[in-house]
Amino acid sequence: xAVISQKPSRDICQRGTSLTIQCQVDSQVTMMxxxxxxxxxxxxxxxxxxxxxxxxxxxxFVIDKFPISRPNLTFSTLTVSNMSPEDSSxxxxxxxxxxxxxxxxxxxxxxxxxx
Amino acid sequence: xxxxxxxxQALSIQEGENATMNCSYKTxxxxxxxxxxxxxxxLVHLILIRSNExxxxxxxxxxxxxxxxxxxxxxxxxxRAADTASYFCATxxxxxxxxxxxxxxxxxxxxx
Numbered sequence: 001x002a003v004i005s006q007k008p009s010r011d012i013c014q015r016g017t018s019l020t021i022q023c024q025v026d027s028q029v030t031m032m033x034x035x036x037x038x039x040x041x042x043x044x045x046x047x048x049x050x051x052x053x054x055x056x057x058x059x060x061f062v063i064d065k066f067p068i069s070r071p072n073l074t075f076s077t078l079t080v081s082n083m084s085p086e087d088s089s090x091x092x093x094x095x096x097x098x099x100x101x102x103x104x105x106x107x108x109x110x111x112x113x114x115x
Numbered sequence: 116x117x118x119x120x121x122x123x124q125a126l127s128i129q130e131g132e133n134a135t136m137n138c139s140y141k142t143x144x145x146x147x148x149x150x151x152x153x154x155x156x157x158l159v160h161l162i163l164i165r166s167n168e169x170x171x172x173x174x175x176x177x178x179x180x181x182x183x184x185x186x187x188x189x190x191x192x193x194x195r196a197a198d199t200a201s202y203f204c205a206t207x208x209x210x211x212x213x214x215x216x217x218x219x220x221x222x223x224x225x226x227x
Contacts (some may be wrong), residue, residue, distance in 0.1 A: 044217075102163060104205075106159075
């Protein structure tokens, strides 16, 4: 299994500002992903975080709004840029590990509220 | 649209009873995974069932998979108040590179 930590756990931000969320995994990671969960909804994949190259974004998500970095195998960041109240969501990172390449483990999430 | 659709959307049972929820999907999968989420927190991985498997058990959990019907079920036996949570199925599609598509979730309330 893998233990995934995220920082911050929650934040309240003003409209127009940006927030960077960090994700750290404690074991060898093959894939890392970022998801959004809007209030009362299920999870939607934002992008796959690729080590050393640009992230692969899903339809409806763009790099200018959600820039992602993955400088090494076990760490990634997601920035929510120029925030609006519609960005209020839980943001979760996940990872698959070399020990169990199919099982996807999730971090505790970052609860973002935009005023 | 979401790959997985879950049913029911909400379920209320008494402690000790069994809870069953279903997940249907639309296209071929590598595997299907079930997760639990407590009160908007992180997801806890419960069980993974591969496309060539029909049933798996883990403690009080039993998962079935019927690829001909493109459906899966999660059974929680002898439920406890601590099982109160939202449960999500997620499909790992063939040729999708481990990307998961989530169902809408089932909110389970176990009353003591």
